[in-house]
Amino acid sequence: MIAIKDITKSFGELEVLKGIDLEITKGEVVVVIGPSGSGKTTLLRCLNILEVPTSGSITLDGHTADFSKRLAKKEIDYFRSETGMVFQGYNLFPHKTALENVMEGPVIVKKESKVSARNKAEKLLTKVGLGDKLDFYPFQLSGGQQQRVGIARALALEPKVMLFDEPTSALDPELIGEVLQVMKDLADEGMTMVVVTHEMRFAQDAADEVVFIDKGKIIERNKPSELFTNPKEERTRQFLNLIS
Numbered sequence: 678m679i680a681i682k683d684i685t686k687s688f689g690e691l692e693v694l695k696g697i698d699l700e701i702t703k704g705e706v707v708v709v710i711g712p713s714g715s716g717k718t719t720l721l722r723c724l725n726i727l728e729v730p731t732s733g734s735i736t737l738d739g740h741t742a743d744f745s746k747r748l749a750k751k752e753i754d755y756f757r758s759e760t761g762m763v764f765q766g767y768n769l770f771p772h773k774t775a776l777e778n779v780m781e782g783p784v785i786v787k788k789e790s791k792v793s794a795r796n797k798a799e800k801l802l803t804k805v806g807l808g809d810k811l812d813f814y815p816f817q818l819s820g821g822q823q824q825r826v827g828i829a830r831a832l833a834l835e836p837k838v839m840l841f842d843e844p845t846s847a848l849d850p851e852l853i854g855e856v857l858q859v860m861k862d863l864a865d866e867g868m869t870m871v872v873v874t875h876e877m878r879f880a881q882d883a884a885d886e887v888v889f890i891d892k893g894k895i896i897e898r899n900k901p902s903e904l905f906t907n908p909k910e911e912r913t914r915q916f917l918n919l920i921s
């Protein structure tokens with residue numbers, strides 16, 4: 678589904694990603710962990726070309742973006758529309774209801790009719806447990822509920838892969854579980870997902886593979902059962918000790 682080949686990304690003098698190679702198969706859930714500032718968010722943003730990598734290439738379902746060449750807008754649009762991004766903050770439109778927030782993408786980006794977008798939005802909000810909150814505005818929803826609207830909104834574009842950037846880190850502790858459960862359900866349904874998170878329980882329960890990144894490089898990747906109990910690299914061990 679996704680092949681990342683030797684991606685680098687620099688901001689001015691600062692090389693944040695130093696040659697990342699990663700393959701993700703359809704239906705796989707990859708959790709990315711690592712210290713603050715190691716490049717996790719940048720990697721995720723490169724995957725949907727919110728950040729343009731400095732070099733390397735990314736192939737998504739047979740479409741390759743080669744960053745040694747100038748990208749056509751069409752290629753960037755492909756990556757944006759086929760990846761659903763869920764951010765740390767919810768970024769919902771404050772003056773739109775939950776339903777309208779979820780309808781927005783299909784109507785504006787995919788030019789779907791309002792009737793079909795509304796039907797789909799209702800189904801998706803029901804799926805994330807908000808079938809009774811369709812007409813609520815973001816300020817009337819808890820952080821966990823807003824984040825679930827954010828997930829429904831990303832799903833509305835029917836992406837090939839969902840990218841989650843610390844989706845629970847702005848939430849009060851008691852609201853984290855409900856968001857992780859929605860993500861777990863998605864994973865169980867076979868959605869391809871790349872998740873940056875500090876929630877090691879989620880990584881243990883839902884990840885097919887955990888990737889440990891430090892200073893812009895993949896240090897180690899493995900099944901969660903292996904990586905958490907038997908890390909091969911000293912740096913992974915140190916990081917896991919710090920957060921446990």
Ligand code: ADP
Pocket residue numbers: 688691693711712713714715716717718719720
């Ligand atoms: P992580 O998600 O692992 O905490 P990030 O990918 O957010 O790490 O950031 C990695 C490094 O890149 C940090 O040093 C950060 O300051 C820097 N960085 C991220 N985005 C930008 C940007 N737009 N401009 C300049 N530096 C950036």
